[in-house]
Amino acid sequence: MCGIFGILINPISDFPVKNIEATLRRISQLSESRGKDSSGIAFRNLGSKTIEVIKGDVPIHKLLKSKTFEQKLNKSLESYQNGNGFTAFGHARLVTNGSQLQEVNNQPVIKNGLLLIHNGIIVNVDEIWQQNTDLKREFLIDTEIILSLLRKELIKEDDLVKASSNAFSQLEGTFSVACMFEDLDQFVLATNNGSLYYLTDHTQYIVFASERIFLKKLQEDNSFQIFDKESEIRQLEANEGLIINITTLDLRPFNLLSKDHEILQSKVPTAFQTNKFLIDNLHSKNEVVIDPAYFIIRSKEKHLFGLLENN
Template sequence: MCGIVGAIANRDVVPLLIEGLKRLEYRGYDSAGIAVIDGRDVRRVRRTGRVAEMEAAAQSEAFSAQVGVGHTRWATHGGVTEANAHPHISQGVALVHNGIIENHDEQRERLRALGYQFESQTDTEVIAHLIHHHLTQGADLLAALQRTVKELTGAYALAVVSRAEPQRMVVARMGCPLLIGIGEGENFVASDVSAILQATRQVMFLEEGDTAELSRDGVRIFDGNDEPVERELHQSDVSLASLELGPYRHFMQKEIHEQPRALGDTIEAAMDVGFDAALFGDNAGEILKGISGVQILACGTSYYAGMTARYWIEAIAGLPCSVEIASEYRYRAAYANPDHLVVTLSQSGETLDTMEALKYAKSLGHRHTLSICNVPESAIPRASELVCYTRAGAEIGVASTKAFTTQLAVLFQLSVVLAKLHGKLDEAEEAGYLEELRYLPGSVQHALNLEPQIALWAERFAPKSDALFLGRGLHYPIALEGALKLKEISYIHAEAYPAGELKHGPLALVDANMPVVVIAPNDRLLEKVKSNMQEVRARGGELFVFTDQDSNFSESEGVHVIRTPRHAGALSPIIHTIPVQLLAYHTALARGTDVDKPRNLAKSVTVE
């Protein structure tokens, strides 16, 4: 959610700012704007809606400058209006802001007493006025920013320019991601590396509490005590091609089809070394061997990955495992066992609730932490003892697809590594799991080949207003994920239940207008699932069943069947994720919704 890009150069930065904002559109937003220093003037253009509308306005007004900042806003404080859109200006100071300032009301009253007037409902405008106030007290722009952030409570990533000091830009970070891009005679700031890949691949990640000053010729970084500090320079390996749509209609479709490659890349190391603890870090063997249980913390789709992992960890490794929604865990009096491994799951590595839950777990006495993440050098991995990166590549669509399945692949590997270290795995079982993993990308590709059949089902779903998803055991979390995907991008209300719970309440909803999706692989629970399906049919419900090639199913009136490849054993949940993703995608397509940018949602959730 919310995106920042800024640039200072010896060339016109307006095209760079606009292209950067386009690269950030995937994060979710409802307005966009840029502010530049043109000579001694601050010029600004903002629009609600898409970046393209703001771009047209900037072009019509002939915007051109060598320093400026841009922003895509996802509304928090104040509605979706041009007045609330960023950048915000206070008497020559222009800034953009990601995050939430918790003490903005207190600061607003203070500033009003000083004579400042407010044009927006946002918390961000408070920051602009505070910086200007400190400038009037004799501070330069950097010092004004450093004094301001010490007066703020909450989370922020800030980029600031001023007409009084057009030769530099200042930035700050607390709780929200921000990085600096290094160029030749030009430098950049962004909330996501994709925004500046057009100009540079050399990046430095700011730490919590950092402030920095950017000029054309260099960068100076200061820690939370305003002391000069060095941050490591990294070469980004994000591919520009991964940010292009290519032959697909939407990024979500592209990313669904990239899953065989993403899974192959993620499991590549295991194919070389087997289920070795080194997959999770140099000292992981000693740490993982000493734990007595696992605590998983995650949000949204990642939470469902954690739910699946609980089945694997308890069944394969024989260790207790609990899974909690991070936003709930961080606010309750949780019990901490120092010998349990805390596993955090986050696609972006910047999910605020998950980051805060990790901090809370540490404060309770948890000693060992593992981050599973798709973005190197992001905040959660940096705060974790052990790290394992999924290799999904850039994921642009707001609805997560390949990030989810690669998380599952890593969690499966963790389950088997734990089993091996704790003496719960013999050589034959290990070889069997490795063979299942080796076949995984091919099995996913076979599931993708079902797309034409699933697209036909989607035509039947498109007119509906509700849907029900059922699964049992390992596949219950996949039913949850299927329901989430459908409601995220098609706006059809969908719920998921363990199939055995149907008769305990949800059955009251079933009628001819409620399609019921059943995930029914050929496992030991298949006969139980068939009984639950009969309960649906007896009430006139229409069933849409995803099963396996080797299951004994046949279509009949009101029962539609699509068969994925042969039963994939413990990895079956990953295979059955593919059809529910495709069903959601094609249903949204049939309904004409904005697949990649669903309303009200954002990709990287860095606020509460």
């Protein structure tokens, strides 16, 4: 069980930066209840053509207090004020594989020009690596296989829906993901179990999170009132996805099991450069890895296994 969240704002919008910051901080803090072992947030800055990732083996409330986060947030808000829009997404992690002490296992996971956050457990990850000998495994975290499959399919397919569906169809287990690309002006949300919710006015902003209650609480905050008072919280149902054009905020739903509707990749003229900034936990260096298959007695703790496996 992990928490994924994010906010995308259209370049033509004029929301006050203080409200954007408050909204990002609030949805981040709400998501921490789903995982406190590590955390990360990424900002996409159109003006500098950079994606800046802050992550570490700390709970997200500590990451939000770091000087690095403050600096990168302010840089991204300044870019927004210059007419470049605002895009940020993040992760609050409960470790189920891949030590949080190795930064490559913490999320967003970065590989092959993709950045991805993942809630869930892929149970056939070893088999997929064995079946795809052309792919190189570098990390311990199961999420890595999703990025590797996506890039492989994107090379073969111009259609982003088909590439995504081809990649996701190979996964067994549960996943709710958000993916950003260095070379595309698009953002993908997808889930096979329905643990993904969003708020949007369809023109200026979209906010997403792992639980409906997080968005409900966000709507009650005074700082969020400037965005929208009336939008309905929507759920991405099982095997549904959403492709978001970052520049126009055009939202295009798709079905993970169908390849009928085509959405071509929207390439950016110059690929973004991803920069990583690591936050160290100075108080604890104890490895935390929860393996639900071994450490949860299913007969006695079935409800906990359900949280890990199905959310």
